[in-house]
Amino acid sequence: MIRRVGETPEPGRRYTRRPGAYVLLPREHQVLVTWYDDGQNPELQLPGGGIDPGESPITALHREVFEETGWSIANPRRLGAFRRFTYMPEYDLWAEKVCTVFCARPVQSKGPPTEEFHEAVWMDIDVAIQALGNPGDRYFAARLAQKLIKSEFGA
Template sequence: MIRRFGETPEPGQRYIRRPGVYVLLPQGRSLLVTWYDDGQNPELQLPGGGIDPGESPVTALHREVFEETGWLIAAPRRIGAFRRFTYMPEYDLWAEKVCTIYRARPVRRMGPPTEAFHEARWMSAAEAVERLGNSGDRHFAGLHLAGL
């Protein structure tokens, strides 16, 4: 069973399962994160997102990191997973997000993010643990900070 973070599912609400991949990108004592701000739901996030049909998780991870940060990554390694139940306003969708978390090495910035409303930011791992927008992301950033 995959650990759940966040809100309890609403009774009677139908949720669509959405598998996704997300990554911790450490450099020294900092993490590369993405600031998402569409003017309605600003949030600090681990880079990543949904896996497209027919796409492998690692391919999705590379694509999502590039889209949200403009960075290339290397050596992704799976470190865990969690799920959370949430409403995704950008898709008008109630989702059971199944989030697989990786750790990878940021290799090179190729340019700005190509996905709208995203901005790549470096911040201390300790600050990320406090500011990431969901408790699952904060949990895995905290494990990273603790050296696990």
Template sequence: MIRRFGEAIQADQRYRLRPGAYALLVRDGSLLVTHQQEPVPEYQLPGGGIDPGESPLSALHREVFEETGWRIDVMRRLGAFRRFTYMPEYDLWAEKLCAIYLARPVRAHGAPREPGHSALWMSPEAALRELGNAGDRHFVARFLGVAR
């Protein structure tokens, strides 16, 4: 069973499955996170949707690069969570199936290419406070060995 976080499911709404891959990017005791300006300013684990025909790991490499400018080395899959939400940038009610990976940022190649995104380093403890969704926070807490 995959744990669900976030908003309650609205019985009168149809949700479209939106699989995605996201990374806990650890280097020198800090996490590399992304800040998305639109539609609502929010700190997030880098990653995003898996395109049709794309593997989860290919999507993870692509999305992390677009959102942070970093190339990564994926170490292992940590787990997954589901979240039901409205995505205004796509005008879509989505059932997000989020696979979370532990990865290491290897090399920066410049600024994020995704409009409205900025990459920044923060302590895992700060990430527990600042990340915008409970699923992301859950995996940071597990990484730290903190019960939530």
């Protein structure tokens, strides 16, 4: 069973299942996140997005991270998954988003994001835990912060 976060699905509303791959990209005590601002729905997000038909989650992850941040990544490791029910205005779609979250190493910035309305931002992980736009992203950022603290102090 996959943990549900956020709003409870509305009875009688039809939701389209949307699998996606998202990533935490730590560097010291910071993470690389995406600031999305289309002028209507600004939000701080983990880089990532929808998995296209026939595409593997890892391939989608590399593609989405590059599109949204301009960075290449290496060594993605699955941390877990969550699902949330939400309206996606850019697609005019009510979706059940099934979000698989990874942790990976940011390798190199190849330039600015290629996807419209996105900006790559390095942020202190403790700030990101509070500022990320959905509770699933915040949950996995908090778990990563705990792991970083344990490894730093040898616990």
